[in-house]
Amino acid sequence: MEKAKVSAFQMFVLIVLFEMGSAILLGLGSQAKQDAWIAILFGLGGGVIVFFIYYRLYMYYPDLPLTSYLQKIVGKWPGRFIGFLYIVYFMYQASRILRDFGELLATTIYNNTPLFVINTLMIVTIIYAMHKGFEVLARVGEIFFGIIYLTAILGMLLIVFSGLIHLENLKPILENGLKPVIKTFLRETITFPYGEMIVFTMVLPFFNDKKKVKIVCLGGMILAGINITITTIVNIAVLGVGLFHRATFPLLSTVGRIQIADFIERLDVLFMLYLIIAGFFKIAIYFYAAVAGAADIFQIKNQRKLGFPIGLIVLFGSITIASNIAEFIQEGSMIVPFYLSWPFQIIIPFILLIIAFLRNRKKKTSPA
Amino acid sequence: MSILSKMLKNKQKKRQDDNYRQKQDPQKPEDSPILRDYQENISHLKEEVGNSSDVKVREFKIGAHKGALVYVDGLANMISVADYILETLMEAEVPDETIDIFQFMLDKTMALGSVETITNWNQVFDTVFSGDTVIFLQGYNKAISGETKGWEKRAVSEPSTQLSIRGPKDAFTETLRTNTALIRRRIKSPNLRVDAMKIGIVSQTDIAIMYIKGIANEKIVGEVKERLERINIDSIQGSGYIEQLIEDQSWTTFPTTYHSERPDVVTSHLLEGRVAIVVDGTPFTVTVPALFIQFFQAPDDYYSRFDISTGIRMLRILSFLIAVIGPSVYIAATTFHQEMIPTTMAIAIASQRENVPFPAFVEALIMEVTFEILREAGLRLPRAVGQAVSIVGALVIGQAAVQAGFVSPVMVIVVSITAIANFSTPVFAMAIAARLIRFVLMGLATMLGFYGIMLGLMFMTIHLCSLRSFGIPYMMPLAPFNIHNQQDAFVRFPFWAMKNRPMFISKGNMKRSGENQKPGPPKQTENPSQKGEEE
Numbered sequence: 001m002e003k004a005k006v007s008a009f010q011m012f013v014l015i016v017l018f019e020m021g022s023a024i025l026l027g028l029g030s031q032a033k034q035d036a037w038i039a040i041l042f043g044l045g046g047g048v049i050v051f052f053i054y055y056r057l058y059m060y061y062p063d064l065p066l067t068s069y070l071q072k073i074v075g076k077w078p079g080r081f082i083g084f085l086y087i088v089y090f091m092y093q094a095s096r097i098l099r100d101f102g103e104l105l106a107t108t109i110y111n112n113t114p115l116f117v118i119n120t121l122m123i124v125t126i127i128y129a130m131h132k133g134f135e136v137l138a139r140v141g142e143i144f145f146g147i148i149y150l151t152a153i154l155g156m157l158l159i160v161f162s163g164l165i166h167l168e169n170l171k172p173i174l175e176n177g178l179k180p181v182i183k184t185f186l187r188e189t190i191t192f193p194y195g196e197m198i199v200f201t202m203v204l205p206f207f208n209d210k211k212k213v214k215i216v217c218l219g220g221m222i223l224a225g226i227n228i229t230i231t232t233i234v235n236i237a238v239l240g241v242g243l244f245h246r247a248t249f250p251l252l253s254t255v256g257r258i259q260i261a262d263f264i265e266r267l268d269v270l271f272m273l274y275l276i277i278a279g280f281f282k283i284a285i286y287f288y289a290a291v292a293g294a295a296d297i298f299q300i301k302n303q304r305k306l307g308f309p310i311g312l313i314v315l316f317g318s319i320t321i322a323s324n325i326a327e328f329i330q331e332g333s334m335i336v337p338f339y340l341s342w343p344f345q346i347i348i349p350f351i352l353l354i355i356a357f358l359r360n361r362k363k364k365t366s367p368a
Numbered sequence: 369m370s371i372l373s374k375m376l377k378n379k380q381k382k383r384q385d386d387n388y389r390q391k392q393d394p395q396k397p398e399d400s401p402i403l404r405d406y407q408e409n410i411s412h413l414k415e416e417v418g419n420s421s422d423v424k425v426r427e428f429k430i431g432a433h434k435g436a437l438v439y440v441d442g443l444a445n446m447i448s449v450a451d452y453i454l455e456t457l458m459e460a461e462v463p464d465e466t467i468d469i470f471q472f473m474l475d476k477t478m479a480l481g482s483v484e485t486i487t488n489w490n491q492v493f494d495t496v497f498s499g500d501t502v503i504f505l506q507g508y509n510k511a512i513s514g515e516t517k518g519w520e521k522r523a524v525s526e527p528s529t530q531l532s533i534r535g536p537k538d539a540f541t542e543t544l545r546t547n548t549a550l551i552r553r554r555i556k557s558p559n560l561r562v563d564a565m566k567i568g569i570v571s572q573t574d575i576a577i578m579y580i581k582g583i584a585n586e587k588i589v590g591e592v593k594e595r596l597e598r599i600n601i602d603s604i605q606g607s608g609y610i611e612q613l614i615e616d617q618s619w620t621t622f623p624t625t626y627h628s629e630r631p632d633v634v635t636s637h638l639l640e641g642r643v644a645i646v647v648d649g650t651p652f653t654v655t656v657p658a659l660f661i662q663f664f665q666a667p668d669d670y671y672s673r674f675d676i677s678t679g680i681r682m683l684r685i686l687s688f689l690i691a692v693i694g695p696s697v698y699i700a701a702t703t704f705h706q707e708m709i710p711t712t713m714a715i716a717i718a719s720q721r722e723n724v725p726f727p728a729f730v731e732a733l734i735m736e737v738t739f740e741i742l743r744e745a746g747l748r749l750p751r752a753v754g755q756a757v758s759i760v761g762a763l764v765i766g767q768a769a770v771q772a773g774f775v776s777p778v779m780v781i782v783v784s785i786t787a788i789a790n791f792s793t794p795v796f797a798m799a800i801a802a803r804l805i806r807f808v809l810m811g812l813a814t815m816l817g818f819y820g821i822m823l824g825l826m827f828m829t830i831h832l833c834s835l836r837s838f839g840i841p842y843m844m845p846l847a848p849f850n851i852h853n854q855q856d857a858f859v860r861f862p863f864w865a866m867k868n869r870p871m872f873i874s875k876g877n878m879k880r881s882g883e884n885q886k887p888g889p890p891k892q893t894e895n896p897s898q899k900g901e902e903e
Contacts, residue, residue, distance in 0.1 A: 009849055105819060109705070113816065121816070125826050132834040139833035139847035140826075146846075266707045269818050276822045 002133060002292065002303060005208045008216045010138035013145040014285065015200065015220030016227075021282030022097055023193040023224075024231050025104065025275060027250045032184040034170050034241045037232045039184040044225035046185065047194020048218060053349045054201050055214055060356050062210055066201040067293040073356050082348065083297045089344050090199065090290035091310065094283050095317030096332070098122060101279035102318065103325050104249055109268065119318050122276075126284045127311040130291060131304050134206060137284060144277045151274055152227075156234070158258045158267070164238045188333070191341030193228070194221060198345045202289040248329070287314060399490045402511055406504040409511075410436050413492070423496070428454070430477070431462030433469045435505040438492075443499035445518020452479040453501060453514060470508050482515040494572070524550070527629050529796065534671035539629045544574050544648035550631040551578060551646075555638065559583075565596055567610070571603030574648040575610070583641045585875040588838050592643045592656060606650040614656070616836045621804050623797035624837040626658035633667050641874025657837035657873060659844045661857045663798035664688065674862040681860065687789035691802040692828075694786035695732045696813035696821050698779070702728045704817030720776040729814040731775050735783040736807070738765060743787075840872050862886075 006014075029036035029043070061069035067086060071079030102119040110118060129137050159165065174181070200217065207213055235250040238257060247253045255271040258264065291310050295303035322328035403409050410425055417423050427436045439449055456477040462469070474483060486492060487510045492502050499517035524546065527539035540547045548562055563577040575596065579589050595614040604610060611625045612618070628634055629651045634644050637655040645654040664684045669677035701708055702717060709717065724731060742761040749757055765783075769775045786806070793799040805828060812820030835842035845853035853870050855861040864885035868878050 007848060109817070110819065118816075118819070121820075121823050125823050125830070128827060129830045132830060136830060136834045139841065139843060140830050142847040142849050143829055143833070143843065263710050265710070269705060269708055272818060273822060276819065276826070280826060 004134040004138075004206045006135065006138045006203075006206045008207070008209050008212045010142060011207060012216045012220045013141045014138055014281070015197075015217060016224045017141055017145060017148070017278065017281040018196070018199070018285050019193045019221060019224030020227055021193065021278045022100055023228050024278065025249055025251055026100070027235070027244060027247060028192070028228060028232060029184045029189050030245050030250075031188070032181050033175070033245060034172075034236055035174055035181050036184070036236065036244070037170075037229050038174070039181045039189050040225065040229050040232055042181065042185040043189025043194055044222065044229075046190035047197065047221060047225070050190065050195055050346055050349075051197050051217060051221065053346075053353050054197060055217070056353055057349065057356060058201065058204050058213065060360055063205050065203070065205055065292060065296060066198070067296045069356075070352070073352050073359065080297050083293060086344065087290050087293040087297065089340060090202075090286050090293065091314055091317065092321075092340070093196075094286035094290060094314045095321055096336070097279065097283050097286065098314060098318035099321060099328060101275065101283070103328065104252070104275060105272070107325065108249070108252060109272065116319055119315055122279070122283070123311050123315045123318075126280065126287055127307045129280075129284055130288055130307045130311075134203060134288060137288065141281060144281070148274060148277055151270055155255060155258075155267070155270060158260060158264065159234060159238065159254065162258050162260055164254075164257055165234065166240075167237050169237050169240045170233065187337050191337050191345055194225070195341055195345035197221065198349065199285055199289045201349075202292050203285075248325075283314075287311070290314075399488050401488050402486075402492070402504070402509050404507055404509045406434065406436055406506045409504045410438075412489075413438060416489075416493075426454070428457055430457055430460060430469065430473065432465055433462075433506060435503060437501055437503045438496055439501040439516060440496055440499065443497070443519045444501055444516040445499075448480065448514075448516040448518060449501055453477070453503070453516070470505055470510070470512070473503070473505070474512060478512065478514050480514040480516065484513045486511050486513050497572075521546070530628060530630050530633070530667065530794065532630070532667045532671065535630070535667045536632050538631060540631060540646075540651040540653055542649050542651055544576060544646055547631075547646045547651075547653060548576050548578065551635055551638070551644070554631060554635040555580065560638070563593070565593075567596065567599050568601060568603040571605075573604040575604075576646040578638060578644040578646060580638050580641070583639065583869065583874045583877050584643055585641060585873060587875075588641075588657060588840075588873070589643055591838055592645070596645070604647060604649075607645065607647040607652045607654045608650075610645055610647055611654055616838065620831065620835060621801040622660070622832065622835060622842070623663065623795070623801070624658055624835060624842060626655045626662055626795070627652045627797070628655065629653070630667060636670070640869050657840040659837065659840065660832060660842050661845060663793065663795045665856075665860075666794040669860055674860050678859040681858065684792055684794065685858070687792040688798070688802055691786055691790035691793070691799070692805050693809055693821060693825070694789065695736060695782055695806060696809040696824075697818075698782045699728045699732055699810060700813040700817040700821055703814065717776070717778055720778055723773045724776050725773070726775075727814075728779075729810065731779050732782070732810055733807075735765070735769075735775055735779055736786075736810070739783055739787055740803070844872070845870070 027036075029039040032039040057066075057069065061072065064072070067079075067083035070083045070086075073079065074082065098119050099115075101122065102115045105118050106113065106115045129140065197217070204213060207216075231251060235254050236244050238254045239247065239250060243253065244250050252268065252271055255267050258267050287310070291303055291306045294300070294306050294310060300306060322331055403412070413423070414425070422441045423438065424441050425436050425438050427434065429435075437449070437453060456479050457473075460472075460477045462472065474485070484495075486495065486502070491513070492511060495513040496502055499519055501514050501516045503512040503514070505511075521543045522541050524538045524541055526537045538550060540550060552560060552562075557580065559581045561577075561579055561581050565575045565577065566572050567575050577589070577592060577596070592614070596610070599610070599613050601609070601613070607627055611623075611627065615624050617624065626637070628637075634653050634655055638644055642655045642657065645656070647654070664681060666680075666684070669681060702721070706714055721728075726734070739761075742757060742765070746754055746757050746761075766780060770777050770780060790799050790802055793802065805824075809821055809824045812824045814820075816823070833841070833843055833847055841848060844850070845857040850871055852868050855866045855868065856870070860866075863881065864887065867881055869880050871878070
């Protein structure tokens with residue numbers, strides 16, 4: 001494992017950037033129509049509960065990443081096997097987000113540039129960051145956190161001053177009752193983005209202040225949740241339910257509508273700025289978790305060596321996981337939540353927590 | 369046979385390497401003690417220096433004792449040698465022939481500030497070539513060295529590279545002593561330490577490490593000394609040599625050490641806990657550790673009011689950004705993101721570009737390279753011809769190229785703004801980094817538009833965040849973020865609010881100023897007599 005020390009603020013920033021990441025770009029919870037924002041808030045609540053599972057596990061093993069304490073909880077070889085599955089899961093997620101991100105650029109601005117080129121350059125940048133270590137990633141996060149917030153505030157002001165916000169689009173609230181909201185919550189918002197906090201179990205041991213873990217992680221999740229909620233509300237208010245439901249990238253459509261004084265218009269680039277930064281951090285953290293996990297399980301001392309091979313897998317994965325964007329989105333909404341997110345983010349950690357609890361209770365009652 | 373000779377050669381080579389490892393000049397004579405016979409000493413000296421014409425020997429007599437003094441013409445001050453050594457020697461009345469004439473001379477005849485006894489030849493050469501005078505006496509296996517340094521040196525003059533409006537007008541010179549004195553004059557504290565060192569196996573360049581004990585971080589001071597001691601090179605011709613040999617990382621375009629020719633800048637760095645390395649023979653003094661933001665702080669920031677200097681500092685950072693991404697944004701906007709440009713402006717640009725035969729990238733490259741050539745030529749040309757270059761440059765770039773239809777007028781504007789923005793970075797080393805990165809970003813913008821620029825900047829940021837200067841993260845007050853150090857980073861707080869020294873750089877003594885330093889009008893309600901009663 002790499003020796004790195006990350007301060008509370010740096011971890012907070014990374015969590016916010018990671019959680020907001022692609023969740024803001026995609027129409028999160030759009031199945032719930034105009035109540036998407038309620039589903040997102042529900043998701044935040046559920047995510048906080050799920051996070052407490054990870055947090056209890058962290059409390060049992062504060063110096064170990066997920067792949068290491070798996071081996072302590074369920075035994076060496078079963079633990080390694082599950083750890084391996086987690087690595088594959090992290091790599092799959094990294095390639096999914098890379099695809100998301102490349103697809104967005106390729107369909108909106110770079111119509112003539114191959115997806116492969118866009119993804120390659122991104123992954124090269126990420127491999128470089130990974131090569132420099134987690135501390136550097138955290139520092140880069142601090143710089144871009146400021147930039148993202150400034151652009152977000154600027155964008156928000158521009159949207160407000162363009163007179164685009166029509167809050168009546170949000171009504172009627174809970175038109176079809178709570179059922180679609182809860183359905184969206186279970187299918188989507190609990191696992192994406194909040195359940196993705198599972199990645200941070202790989203890097204929590206880097207924390208230099210063990211007491212602040214809970215407050216920092218929860219604070220980061222809640223701030224990100226609020227930001228996503230506000231963005232969703234703005235998206236619905238600007239686009240209306242129909243367009244919000246249909247658009248692949250609602251935020252892009254919203255930003256595209258800004259028009260002030262016939263001079264400030266077509267600010268897609270501002271959006272792209274955000275997109276690249278957010279995409280970078282989301283992929284980089286998944287990627288880092290995969291690399292660190294692989295180094296841990298296969299006991300490779302210098303994990304930097306794994307940057308290129310795993311980077312290549314992620315890159316080719318991002319091209320081959322789906323043959324076109326429709327298939328890609330179908331997979332994302334029908335298969336990933338049930339067969340990947342729920343087991344890896346909630347079910348396995350929960351079982352682990354029960355076993356860890358039993359094991360540690362045994363230790364306490366019979367001190368050996 | 370050949371194998372044997374090869375082995376011998378290898379051994380010889382190895383021995384030579386060993387010499388270098390021990391930092392000794394292989395050509396320098398073995399150290400040996402001074403002989404008793406002064407004439408033998410003189411002939412030995414002449415043999416060693418090969419009868420160099422600037423090494424002068426003058427024989428003399430004091431009482432019944434014979435002797436000779438040696439100095440280097442041009443390095444020693446002739447007036448000192450004549451008035452304070454020779455004249456006193458000749459006028460001295462030796463009371464008794466039996467006394468210890470060596471001690472008598474040390475005590476009575478050397479009217480100099482610093483006199484020492486030396487016993488071996490290496491010391492003789494060191495002192496003579498530093499401008500001091502060495503005296504051999506018949507019958508003594510030791511010699512007297514008297515300080516007579518005095519060579520032609522440039523007077524303290526105005527700084528030529530770092531100008532300021534309100535700051536002091538003196539700058540460092542090529543003489544180490546003058547430079548340390550300029551700093552010492554500004555910090556009259558016994559805690560200001562000046563540690564001497566010699567670097568360069570052949571050149572034996574004097575170096576002074578300056579820091580304030582109690583403010584500077586001892587660890588950094590130790591690290592600086594260690595890195596300086598590790599230097600094993602034949603000569604040091606300027607502080608640039610030192611900089612490149614003690615950096616944390618070599619593979620970077622960004623400067624991780626700071627250099628200045630202004631004593632006030634170096635002094636304020638010392639007071640922030642940094643370590644200064646003064647090198648003999650160069651007016652540029654190095655200070656470490658250096659942080660990214662430091663290269664955007666100009667001396668005038670501290671001499672003018674805080675609000676103004678904050679604004680100007682922001683302007684400098686903005687202009688650095690323009691210098692880095694200016695032409696690439698133009699390329700990206702015209703080739704990939706035309707929809708971003710407002711329609712009327714897009715039409716104006718398009719009509720100008722209509723007759724230009726090149727794509728935007730080539731156009732930008734031609735202009736940028738031409739400008740860089742002009743700038744370089746302007747630097748190197750003799751001053752008398754410099755004017756001609758600027759006239760030719762202005763005509764070629766400004767008018768002829770546009771009229772000939774090679775480049776569009778917009779491109780000229782972009783290049784000029786970029787160039788001017790580049791000049792507003794206070795430290796040249798950082799401005800150069802921007803120049804280099806600009807070309808990389810231009811290439812990326814050509815291939816991928818804004819996406820390329822963003823990725824390039826991302827790469828640059830990752831690189832910057834991974835840099836360290838003497839163990840201190842290069843982007844320090846920003847990443848890792850430190851709220852206390854924001855007092856003098858992107859904004860400059862007023863002096864009464866700037867209470868702390870930068871963390872990590874200085875250790876221990878963090879307080880910069882006392883409490884309640886905020887100035888204000890006199891309190892009118894308070895009556896002095898009442899105050900007296902209260903007390």
